[in-house]
Amino acid sequence: MNDRERALDAAHRRATEFLGTLADRPVWPRASLDDMLSAFDGPLPAHGADAADVVDELAAKADPGLVAIPGGRFFGFVIGGTLPAALAADWLVSAWDQNSGSSVLTPATVAVERIAGRWMLDLFSLPETASVGFVTGGQLANFTCLATARHAVLARIGWDVAEQGLRAAPPIRFVVGADRHGSIDRAARFLGIGRGELIVVDSDDQGRMRADALERTLADGSGPLIVCLQAGEVHTGAFDDFGRLIEVARRHDAWVHVDGAFGLWAAASPALRHLTAGMEDADSWATDAHKTLNVPYDCGMAIVRDPADSIAAFRTGGDYLIYSGLDPWDVTPELSRRARGVPAWAALRSLGRSGVADLIDRLHANAVAMTTGLRSIAGVQILNVVDYTQVMFRVGSDDDTRALGAAILAEGTAVVTGAEWRGHAALRCSMSSWATTTPDVDRTVQAIRSLIDP
Ligand SMILES: *Cc1c(COP(=O)(O)O)cnc(C)c1O
DSSP states (O other), rough: OOHHHHHHHHHHHHHHHHHTTTTTSSSSSOOOHHHHHHOOSOOOOOSSHHHHHHHHHHHHGGGOOOOOOSSSBBBTOOOOOHHHHHHHHHHHHHHHHHHHHOOOOHHHHHHHHHHHHHHHHHHTTTTTSSSEEEEEEHHHHHHHHHHHHHHHHHHHHOOOOOHHHHHHHHOOOEEEEEEEEEEHHHHHHTOOGGGEEEEEBBOOOOBOHHHHHHHHHHOOOOSEEEEEEBBTTTTTOOOOOHHHHHHHHHHOOOEEEETTTGGGGGGOOOTTTTGGTTTGGGSOOOOOOOOOOOSSSOEEEEEEEEHHHHHHHHHHOOOTSOOOOSSSSGGSOOOSSSOTTTTHHHHHHHHHHHHHHHHHHHHHEEEEEEEHHHHHSEEEOOOOOOOOSEEEESSHHHHHHHHHHHHHHHSSSSEEEEEEEETEEEEEEOOTTTOOOOHHHHHHHHHHHHHHOO
């Protein structure tokens, strides 16, 4: 074997060993950042080392600081695991080393991504002609869609952002729900729209934007308008009422954007599709593959109804670049990038239409089972309507709830993470991993039960 083959062999062996520990290792890392910094500390070595030895050293030192995200009992934030086909395809992406911005330079990976994008549009019942830009995640997908929106709503009134910039531009009314994800505010900030300029519409007890409130908000004002809706509130999993809200927004000539980082996937399940009803009438949609679709980090998608709007916002100059129709670099802020859509293709190819639906249904079923299990523990209060993948709960006081959260992490069986909901501490359980089994849910409920009632 040559050096490269021995290094790849070492990576394969170390990766398999790590994945083999997932069933039993504590889910939260045993080592802190300081522990990890001291493990890796020291000056840059004067001389190099054998490639396989480097891989072995890296894996051995990192192990205690790894969090068991790909296992079946990581329920923190909203984080998926990794399907086998997606993981293996991701290795190929690195081996191929394709710079996937241009369809002339890298036709294989551009084609695979384009087909993956089409399959997703089909699963979501979105227009087959929409542009699908592969970006690092939901944050950049929201940014990409909203940058496109900003360009389009100003273009409609004769203002060219690419030419004239933003400083003298007519103001954009940027309308968001009270329970939007923080990445919307951050995307707005990058686009020159400050927090104080956001027009915030009230939401209901599950975090859904109120249609009557949107109606009132839009009635007083005029000019370029962007309305941000949400499929899947990050704590409750709730979906906005797209049918009513989009109808209101349309009357005011708004660009409607949907943040569906994990919620858009409900559209791929015949049983859960009703949650997303009406969202197909929006102008842009942001979603993730590294959450619900379970591909390795990182992969998100910025979907825009009319590719001409994407090109207007993003096509670059650069006389040395090769153009041919619609290239990946025409629809996102990226230029050079890895072929991060390829693992998404592999995930979809390995699941098929029925497998995607089964995956989403199983995540929902796990959320229902977790809810039933937690409800059976005296003192646990479930805080949301569990109609998708998110379960939020609390026990006793805010301090009790936070203490339980810390105890769960220390105990090691599972990871749930904390939140503030309506002014009180809460714990969140996100069912986002393909690897979660019924026994994983039962073990987690048992562990939480013994922490509450030792
Ligand atoms: C996770 C999430 C985001 C951000 O996505 P990243 O992949 O972390 O960049 C945006 N919106 C919602 C609703 C999310 O759940």
